[in-house]
Amino acid sequence: MNIQKMYTAVDVHVNGEAFRVIKDVPCKYYYNLEQLNEQFLSELVEEMQLLLNEPRGFIGLNGCIVVPSIHKEVDAAVLFFNHEGSIPLHYGGIVAVITMLLESGYLKKRETNHYKIETLSGIFSVHAYVENDEVVSVSFESKLCYMIEGNLQVGNISYSLIQADKVYAVVEKGASSPEIHIENISELKKWGESTLQAIQKQSLIKRLILVDSSQKGKNHIKSITFHEDNFIVRSPGFVSTIVSYVHALFKNDYIADKPFINESIFNSFITVEKVKKEETGYIFRFESRGFITGMQTFLLDPTDPFPTGFLLK
CATH class of the missing domain: 3.10.310.10 (Diaminopimelate Epimerase; Chain A, domain 1)
Structure with a gap:
């Protein structure tokens, strides 16, 4: 040895x-x-x-x-x-x-x-x-996070493309997507794999975020992130949170000057605040603990x- x-x-x-x-x-x-x-x-x-x-x-x-x-x-x-x-x-x-x-x-x-x-x-x-x-x-x-293009369509899937550390596709939860609950993990994985592959036919992405905005009135969302290799991010994710925030800002689905909360499939949370708007996008502030x-x-x-x-x- x-x-x-x-x-x-x-x-x-x-x-x-x-x-x-x-x-x-x-x-x-x-x-x-x-x-x-x-x-x-x-x-x-x-x-x-x-x-x-x-x-x-x-x-x-x-x-x-x-x-x-x-x-x-x-x-x-x-x-x-x-x-x-x-x-x-x-x-x-x-x-x-x-x-x-x-x-x-x-x-x-x-x-x-x-x-x-x-x-x-x-x-x-x-x-x-x-x-x-x-x-x-x-x-x-x-770092700066910004919208590339919104309201894109592939089949019956509507999505946005947002640039952070890489390009993310964001899809709002609809009738065809499973609820973001742990008991649906297998179903979510299948949905994520097929949706990511469908979007990749017209957009160069390696990450997909499914967002449940049913509590948007409280600046509170629930999300799950899918990787190209079928790995599911089970945490809220710092980047996933600011990408989802930019998506919400684009749709005007937020309350100004209040913290934005992202909840994971395991009910853990990340809270961010919008610091400033640049010409092309937004900068956010994280607060967390290790x-x-x-x-x-x-x-x-x-x-x-x-x-x-x-x-x-």
Whole structure:
């Protein structure tokens, strides 16, 4: 066994999403985060698979590699990845990383409660509030999210295309779609797969959001997000929430100047507020909280019969 290939990770749960935060990666010189990301993608493929795949991980797990930033004013830099590869940005990952850094003592609490985290999508100003050595609230602003086109039609399906980290199709729940309840999970999965395939025949998308707006008078929706690989996001989702908010703004289905609530199929919630309207779209503010669920040490054993792990879908 090669003990040199040993990694310690902290697992953090944020609004129904799981993150594995790794800090003890091999030291690398880098002149920007993009160049470091390319190095890691070519040199740490086995390690990334080891940390995310089963039996140590699962299909819904996200990875966060934390390194020192080259900018003096920035507290930490982070690279996000999942089973598909590198992710330029994960809002829940920012919550996970700042929670881990503060609660593990890597960052000292400041009176201002203000910290800066660098990602491939830019530097984020984060407010994190600590009480009794626990991070009880994390807030920051999103990147721009905007409507590409609304009122599109394929067959009997009406949908909108919205740009966030990628292009999402948003469909309002109608008579042909199942209720967003856990007992309907199999039916929802079949509906999501067929609807996504139908929309992909005329629009280049990899994500589909089904929205139940029956409580729109309370600025409250329920949603479920489907991925191209048939994976269902069971959390409300930070991006899914702001995409759904832009869809609601387009339809005027909202109450101005009030928080917007997105509920998941498991009845967990994310609340966002509209910060400002830009020329092409909107910027939102998130407020959330992360919970450290464990600290684990993993070994990459060259004699392991499943060196890259496996995934159960």
